Amino acid sequence: MKKIEAIIRKTKFEEVKEALLxxxxxxxxxxxxxxEGKMRQARIYRGVAYDTSSIERMMLNIVVRDKNVEKTxxxxxxxxxxxxIGDGRIFxxxxxxxxxxxxxxxxxxxxxxxxxxx
Numbered sequence: 001m002k003k004i005e006a007i008i009r010k011t012k013f014e015e016v017k018e019a020l021l022x023x024x025x026x027x028x029x030x031x032x033x034x035x036e037g038k039m040r041q042a043r044i045y046r047g048v049a050y051d052t053s054s055i056e057r058m059m060l061n062i063v064v065r066d067k068n069v070e071k072t073x074x075x076x077x078x079x080x081x082x083x084x085i086g087d088g089r090i091f092x093x094x095x096x097x098x099x100x101x102x103x104x105x106x107x108x109x110x111x112x113x114x115x116x117x118x
Contacts, residue, residue, distance in 0.1 A: 023075040
């Protein structure tokens, strides 16, 4: 199993979500996050320039079976890519184990319902 953490532009979130659903990745968590990077934004409000070096992004957390890693990464990359600085990053980390709280199932079977595998 792998955990995929993706940091993407907020403006691309809906496209990435749809791409993940098309790739049969139906469960993931996401939240707003902020970060520092090479991309710098300057905004002018009522004639005053504000330094907005803290960049707003979305972070997605997805745990998938090994066989679904590449299609998940491809879906995120293709949907989130603009070709400009600030498109984000995808991190792939190993997951040793998982436990479904309701049933006590362990391992990658705990990620999905057994009925879906038939």
